Amino acid sequence: MTEHQELSFTDFRRRQDVPPLLRQDLIDCWVEVTNAGGAAGFPFPPVTAVEPLIRHWGSVHHPQSRPGYRGRGIGVALMRELRRVARDELGLEQLHLAVRGRMGLEDFYCRLGWREVGRWPNKLRLAPDDTRDEVLMMLNPL
Numbered sequence: 281m282t283e284h285q286e287l288s289f290t291d292f293r294r295r296q297d298v299p300p301l302l303r304q305d306l307i308d309c310w311v312e313v314t315n316a317g318g319a320a321g322f323p324f325p326p327v328t329a330v331e332p333l334i335r336h337w338g339s340v341h342h343p344q345s346r347p348g349y350r351g352r353g354i355g356v357a358l359m360r361e362l363r364r365v366a367r368d369e370l371g372l373e374q375l376h377l378a379v380r381g382r383m384g385l386e387d388f389y390c391r392l393g394w395r396e397v398g399r400w401p402n403k404l405r406l407a408p409d410d411t412r413d414e415v416l417m418m419l420n421p422l
Contacts, residue, residue: 337374337420338366359392367422374420380404381413394419 340362345355366372377394379385381404386396398416405411 336372337376338370338372340375340377343377355388356392359389363392363419363422372422374418374422377417377419379415379417381415383412386415386417389417389419392419 343355343359343362363375366375377389378400379389381399390396394417396415397418400414400416402411403414
């Protein structure tokens with residue numbers, strides 16, 4: 281993806297609305313993502329709470345991109361679209377996200393308007409000698 285290319289998103293509400301070629305591309309991509317253990321750039325949609333007291337916010341779970349796809353603006357575009365959908369279509373007021381510490385992710389999300397609201401110290405054990413904080417982040421207002 282070059283600097284000059286615009287990303288566009290189409291919202292397909294029903295499976296039958298997805299064109300057959302795109303459906304096959306998505307299936308192929310999903311198989312590749314599943315087999316590779318990562319994503320080419322798929323933030324999982326915000327999950328709205330059923331509990332009335334927290335119905336105004338959603339959680340974003342495990343957004344990630346495969347290393348070979350980073351630096352192309354895909355993550356930024358997807359997170360901006362996620363923000364738009366959460367605000368305009370789901371009526372949410374804020375989003376929450378937890379990221380792995382010491383990966384530069386805090387800086388990435390801060391550039392997109394997120395802020396750190398807390399940490400779980402030493403929560404994530406990647407290897408016997410590699411324990412990291414889980415960083416809790418919030419985007420508010422959307």
